[in-house]
Amino acid sequence: MALDKDEVSSRVLDIAEDLLNEGGAINLKARTIAEKAGIAVGSIYNLYGDLDGLHLAVNFRLLDRLSRAGMETMTQMQSSRVLDTKGRLLALARTYLEYVAAHPHSWAALLAFSPARIDAARREDYIGRLDGLFGIITKVLMDDKKLALDEEECVLNARILWSSVHGIVTSGVSSRASGNPEVETWRQVDHLVTVYLAGLERHPGRLTH
Amino acid sequence: MALDKDEVSSRVLDIAEDLLNEGGAINLKARTIAEKAGIAVGSIYNLYGDLDGLHLAVNFRLLDRLSRAGMETMTQMQSSRVLDTKGRLLALARTYLEYVAAHPHSWAALLAFSPARIDAARREDYIGRLDGLFGIITKVLMDDKKLALDEEECVLNARILWSSVHGIVTSGVSSRASGNPEVETWRQVDHLVTVYLAGLERHPGRLTH
Known part of the structure; x- marks a missing residue:
């Protein structure tokens, strides 16, 4: 079942926030997020540009x-x-x-x-x-x-x-x-x-x- | 020429402080300090116990x-x-x-x-x-x-x-x-x-x- 884009972005955002909350900015790693979300690392960059863009979305x-x-x-x-x-x-x-x-x-x-x-x-x-x-x-x-x-x-x-x-x-x-x-x-x-x-x-x- | 222990400890402390001041606690790495001080990694542990001990000495x-x-x-x-x-x-x-x-x-x-x-x-x-x-x-x-x-x-x-x-x-x-x-x-x-x-x-x- 293909996930729609909104669902994936919001899942990535939730995971990113959890990671930030567990260990701050150094804990925000694309590979970890991709693994937890079950998506390719590239998808994160497609959605948020870069890790700063993802961090900003959490902020x-x-x-x-x-x-x-x-x-x-x-x-x-x-x-x-x-x-x-x-x-x-x-x-x-x-x-x-x-x-x-x-x-x-x-x-x-x-x-x-x-x-x-x-x-x-x-x-x-x-x-x-x-x-x-x-x-x-x-x-x-x-x-x-x-x-x-x-x-x-x-x-x-x-x-x-x-x-x-x-x-x-x-x-x-x-x-x-x-x-x-x-x-x-x-x-x-x-x-x-x-x-x-x-x-x-x-x-x-x-x-x- | 052998360096005396006080000289080495104070040099290690200076390097540790510079590293902390450049990039915070994640920048405090035994290998980097050892390279900069021209000593073995083990010497740092002999002097300060562990990295927390060294950080504490800087503090x-x-x-x-x-x-x-x-x-x-x-x-x-x-x-x-x-x-x-x-x-x-x-x-x-x-x-x-x-x-x-x-x-x-x-x-x-x-x-x-x-x-x-x-x-x-x-x-x-x-x-x-x-x-x-x-x-x-x-x-x-x-x-x-x-x-x-x-x-x-x-x-x-x-x-x-x-x-x-x-x-x-x-x-x-x-x-x-x-x-x-x-x-x-x-x-x-x-x-x-x-x-x-x-x-x-x-x-x-x-x-x-």
Whole structure:
């Protein structure tokens, strides 16, 4: 029975994602994928151009999935009336933490994947999706009228908050602290959001250009 | 002319560090090191046990060097009378930024090196040196009597600040923003320290247990 092209590409994508998630970018090998998918190595190149093209396709799917998870969190908060900025930021941070825990190596490989390796046509689209993720945090800050931040400031603060949470989650610092590493990571994320928001409330609109 | 053991170990260490800095942990290969050092592969194992042992020896040296750079920054600030907390934290962040820029892959490999791979006897020593690095930031926060933070709070905030700066420097988020990536990274670090400190000043001593 011949498989149709869509079925083969999606199977190749699933296998590639599993490989990335098991061992990062060095684990993404055309021969392994071909064997697991029961197809010729050449078919992979026909579908995705090269391994970078395949990795990029996995990354697009990872970004879309994280974006969907973030939007779902926003919808849930809307229905459960979580409207305060701290509660919303913490719920988004929790979504990110759970996402990284579920995709540890493939997410690290995505972050290590330089946009410079992407052809110009798709680079815009790729960077656009990353910006879309920061856009969720930006919106939370924009919605808080008490903070009185303009859009540029919300974008800047959203990027800083994202990088800081990311740094706490991935630096492994908390795993060296005593006690349960997950509890310690969350304690640090909570404290970061609390202190940072207190700072933003104190200096509304003040940009350190 | 026979080389003495110390000379060979230090040469092996230099080569290992160069390899790590060029291509990360997967670039650390006993055969390559042996060829470059002009010694037998077995000599490397005699000196360092295994490749993890060699990697660990490089990491110890990287930590010591960063610690020394941090202490020098502290001394310089003392002599040039930079005594405000924001100025001191920014100078330390700048030191870290420059250090990461000078050791991009070897530093990433150090962070990816799990302490679980270290034998118990040396793990304490390793974690102790990492704690020593956070200790420099902790001291800056302790010195600021206006913040009125106890030691536990200073340790927690030092870890958060370190991870946040680390996240900004390494997440590559700033490189996707428009303009000069280095300028944008520094703008984010400066803004983070400013807002975070404003938050700490507002909630002195308040720990989110």
